Amino acid sequence: MIKVLLILLLIAGCALGEVHIAGNRLFRSEELRKELRTAGSLEEYQRQVLESYFAAGYFAATAEIDAGNDTTVTIVEGKRYRVSDVILGGIDTSIVVQRQSLNDNSPVTTAKIEELSKRVVDAYAEAGYPFCQAEIKRADVWGDEIKIEYTVVTGPRATFGRVEFTGLVSTKKERLRDRLKLEEGKSYRESQLRQSERALTMLNFTRAISAPVVAHNTRTNSADVVFAMRDERNLTVDGLFYLNSDNTIGGSGDLDLLNIFGTGERVGLHWSRQNKNSRELGIGVELPFAGGYPVDLKFDVAQSDRDSAYVSAKIQAGAMYHLSEQWQIGSTISWEKITPDEGRDSPSARIAGVTLKTAFQKRDRLRSTRKGVAVTTEFGSLYRKSFDSGNDISTGYSTTIKAKGELWQPLGRRWIVYQRLMPFQIRSDFDPIPTEQLMEIGGAASLRGYRERSFLVDIGVVSATELRYLFESNFLARIFCDNAVVETEAGTQRLTGFGLGMELETTMGRFRLDFSLGEEKQLDAMLVHFGFETGI
Structure with a gap:
């Protein structure tokens, strides 16, 4: 007090x-x-x-x-005291490094004093005293300083004891233990518990629904930890439908079997239709932490038809290694067969490629992120062998560089600013670059206000800025503006799309709706995107 x-x-x-x-x-x-x-x-x-x-x-x-x-x-009124003016007493200075923990020029408010008290308890917990209690004995003003005297009851020094998971139906507990940053029998560290909690919030097949509970096991003098979890749905449907400005309907859908064997695996079927002449069908398999090792494996097979110009059949396999909680590095190998549609005199081709990838993310949660950053990079090299109608064979290489950066920034309790930047560049021995190797820009994923994948480009940058408002934890509204500077056959183009949208999460699933203008700045040319994610 x-x-x-x-x-x-x-x-x-x-x-x-x-x-x-x-x-x-x-x-x-x-x-x-x-x-x-x-x-x-x-x-x-x-x-x-x-x-x-x-x-x-x-x-x-x-x-x-x-x-x-x-x-x-x-x-x-007197002096307004700062956190750096506070002197703590009654604590073990070998555990609580005072000046390092109090290097703060913000005002000393009652809320700040509660935060300082929590820092004291966390410092003891990091030193192996998870059941420490610290109460303010007295606080006095002495000239230019505030002295806070604590009564500290450290409790027993403990190790990590049994770790249990409750609420699981499908997920195998052993696979969750692989994600933990703590180890049973080792000295208790509060930071390891928090890192483990964050790791469990970044899974897409199960989630932690509350903070972990730490209980003292008097028989073993250890700290037993219980994580309350909930499995995600085992069968999910994720769809996106949109109305083009020419009144044609496009869309995509994913049907996924998730976590059937309890290891977080996913088997998915993907379908998309851009217009009556462009469609895609694919099957994918993902194995997170395959075999209990920090490696995610992914396999995909897909066939697509682009504007009745060519048919592409593609196989790829990839792996991402978890260097740490935030960092991943990996690669993908691919093989693709390009066949022109009947009546087309464009060459057929065989393409083999290798792509190197890195990923970094630091977010407060995987779903409904409020604060965080995510960055991914890709460097790809492709070898192409083309066969024209005269049986002439030509070969060449191309390189692709892509990056994507995302930033979430909270403004108070309800406002969130989301920003995204995606630069890319493609270089090829072939001139012009074959159509199927160009980047496809447009639509909900890259440039709202323009038809899905309506621009074929070899160099450019696309950005997005959103202002989101949380009405409730499961309902948000947003206004957005997407911009792009891209190089097309017609030259350099500057594109802008803008609009508004909403997201709603219910017991039935997650729903999203966007209205955007860009390609034509008229209300009767508005693009409408409706997305949903549900399952059982």
Whole structure:
């Protein structure tokens, strides 16, 4: 508890008359008069005023009240103390490195003092005392410093004990243990527990639904940990449908079997239709932490038809190795067969490729991210052998560089700013670059306001900025603006799309709806995207 010397005056009850307030700079006089009207007595009013100043960091503030015919309130605000002015007592300085933990120039508010107390407890927990309790014995103002004296009960020094998971139906517990940063029997470290908690929130087949519970096992003098979990749906459907400006309907859908064997595996069927002449069908398999090792494996087979110009059949396999909780590195190998449609004189081709990938992400959660950053990079090299109608064979190489950066920034409790940047470049021995090797830009994934994959480009950058507002934890609205500078056959183009949308998550699934303009800045040419994700 904070004990500050208050000057209390014994004042007989009487009419207040006019109220004069002097010495106040932090609060307006009208605010202080309003508190006086709601207070039950002058003593209660004096206490409320001082508590308001203490909460703002003015711990040496005093308030004197002179109740004559008129009431005069004289306030001496004093110094506004900073966290760096705080001296902690009653603690083990070998455990709590005071100046390092208190290097903060923010005001000392009551909320800050609670945060400092939590830092003290966390420091002891990091040193192996998970059941430490620290209470403020007293807090005094001494000149330019605030001294906070603690009563610390460290409790027993413990190791990590049994780790249990509750609420699981499909997921095998052994696969979750592979993701933990703690080890049973080792010294307790609070940071390892928090890292393990974050690792479990970044899984797409199960999720932690509450903070872990740490209990003292008196028999083994260890800290048993319980994670409350919930499996995601085993059969999921993720769809996106959109109305093009020419009133044609396009869309895509994914049907996934997820976590059937309890290891987080996914077997999925993908279908998409851009227009009546462009469609794609594919099958994919993902094996996260395959065999219990920190390696994610992925296999894909797909066939696509682009504008009745050619048919592509592609096989690829990839692996991503988890260097740490945030960093991954990996590669993908692919083989593709290009066959022109009947009546086309373009060459057929065989393409073999290798792509190197890196990924970094640091987010507060995988779903409904409020704060975080994610960066991915790709460097690909392709070898192409083309066969034209005259049986001539030509060969060549191409390189592709892609990157994507995402940033989530909270603004207060409900506002979130989301930004995305995607630069890319393709170089090839073939001139012009074959159509199937160009980047496809446009649509919900890259440039809203334009038809899906409507631009074929070899160099450019695409950006997105969103302002999101959380009405509830499961409902948000957003306004967005997407921009691109790309190089096409027609030359350099600058493209802008904008609009508004919403996302809603219910027990039935997640739904999203976007309205955007770009290709044509007229309401009757608006593009509408409706997406949903559900399952059983």
